[in-house]
Amino acid sequence: MTEKFQAVIVGSDISAYAFARELNDAYGIKPIIFSRFTQTVLIDSQIVTTYQADTSTDEKTIEELLFLGSRLKKEDPAQKLFLLANSDNLIVLLAHHRKDLEKYFIVPVPELDAIEKVADKESFDELATSVGMKVPGSFYVSFDKMTKEELMTQLPSADFVYPLIAKPANSSAYDLLRLNHGFKKVYVLDNESQLLQLWNDLFEAGFDDKFIVQKFVQGAETALYSITTYVDSKGDVTLLSSAHVLLQEHQPATLGIPCSMITTSYPMLFEQVQRFFAELKKQGFTYFGFANFDVKRDEETGEFYFFEVNPRIGRNHFYITGAGANPMEFLVSDIIENDPKKRVIASKKVLYTIIPKRLLLRYIDNPTMRKEIKALYRDGNVINPTLNENDKSLKRVIYQYLAMLKQIKKFRTFYPKLTKSGF
Structure with missing residues (x-):
């Protein structure tokens, strides 16, 4: 009991x-x-x-x-x-x-040194490549103790071909700055002048951590994947689940956060994730809690690239429950019952979505994918955490209706039509 x-x-x-x-x-x-x-x-x-x-x-x-x-x-x-x-x-x-x-x-939550090790994208890249994970080519710029003139000389080498992706190397050091100054979560840079403007804006806002410029991995939003794990109090991975991203949010504050995903199992990627945490443990770091990996499949080569790991469960973690494993049961079994569960791979196929069906299909042009989405709707294998039969009232029904209308408005404003890159 x-x-x-x-x-x-x-x-x-x-x-x-x-x-x-x-x-x-x-x-x-x-x-x-x-x-x-x-x-x-x-x-x-x-x-x-x-x-x-x-x-x-x-x-x-x-x-x-x-x-x-x-x-x-x-x-x-x-x-x-x-x-x-x-x-x-x-x-x-x-x-x-x-x-x-x-x-x-x-x-x-993980120990502070473990968080710093995995959340900093530069040290993440080093650890990931050591266990066989592929990562995108990256260029790091440390704003700490750098003058504005020095900063304006910080440009990636010629083999970094635009468009490029720019984002903070450590999200926790950037969150408050982003909220207070309106910076984006992720930047897509089309040319050098945009990069230099970003350096200038960050410097003027007082940013003093690291920023990363990454090579663009070919593919639209549908080339993205999420992998979520639970690492128990003994340091063992006991829960693995993944989802194929269909569509992300596009308003600046939540840019890049998936709003529709199909749960899919990728044993090869799961093996790499387990090696990642095994190596982290071997190096003496105590990682305890949830983790969420961002992955992208290069549409030209078919290879999977690991972008980062977040030391938390992720905004869309209800997809794990839809896939057949309630993550809170793994946590409670471990920390309350002192009886960690054996490893489970949650693999039931469901569609996780927080936007209307018609809006989602508007941004899916792949016939096979459209057919799969419609089949999941037809079979009732669609989940939304806020659509809860055990938490239903008139106010909540009205909220759901207004939330769906708001999603339509956001996409009309920030992403009015499908693009090849997803940006």
Whole structure:
């Protein structure tokens, strides 16, 4: 029998709701949503308990978590508590304050040095190539202690042919800057002048970490893949699942986040992921928790390239549940029951989508893929975390309708028609 426990979910976006649904579906609990504001995805939800907290700074976030943890422990000393989060900066924050937080909570995130090792794209590339993963050609620029004049000389070699991809080497160091100054999550650069303008804008905004310029791997959005894993408290990979991306979001704040995917199993890639974590463990790093890999298949060569790994489960993690394995059951079995599950590959084929069917099909021009999507709809193998039969009310039905309309408007504004590159 599972011991009594409660989860505190830091955040209130669609991934937070998916966490809550997975826990509610499996254990019947109503997790606590810990956030400053309650987003519309949680409107009138009956499967969560909301806790409004001042999260305006990292210090206040930790203070509020410690206050809540103390209160919950006083109310029920026997109840186990654990934290969940799904943004790079929050994962780093929890890892950094692990010692204080563990007075009340189990903190299932990697150790800080392990996060730094895998989340920094330069060190990720080194580790990935050492275990046989292919990575795109990359050029790194460190803004730390560099003058503006020096920065303007930082250009990739001639074999980097435009268009090129530019993004932060460490997302957690960039998140607040992106939110406060309106920077994009990822940049597609068509020429050198655009690259130099980006360097100038980042410098003026006070960016002082590393940025990466990557060679473009040929292929549209449908050449992208997501791999999600759970690494248990012993350092063993016990859950593997993957999905083939059909379409990504295109508004600047969420550019590159998949909104439609088909779950698909790739044993060859799973083997590489297991070697990655085995090597990380061999090097003395303690990785514990979820991880999400971004992968792309080169449409010209057929080879798979690993772009990065995020030390968190990923915004679209409900696709794992659709594929047949609720990730919260792996976590709870490990940290609450002290009985880690044996390795499972979640491989049931489903369509994960948070946009209307007609909108999705508008951006799919491959006849075989269109046929597969229609078949999944016909057979009822379509999932959306917010369409929950156990959390239904008039307000939530209205929210769903408005959310779908909003998606149509966003695509009309930021991606009005399909392009070959997906940008």
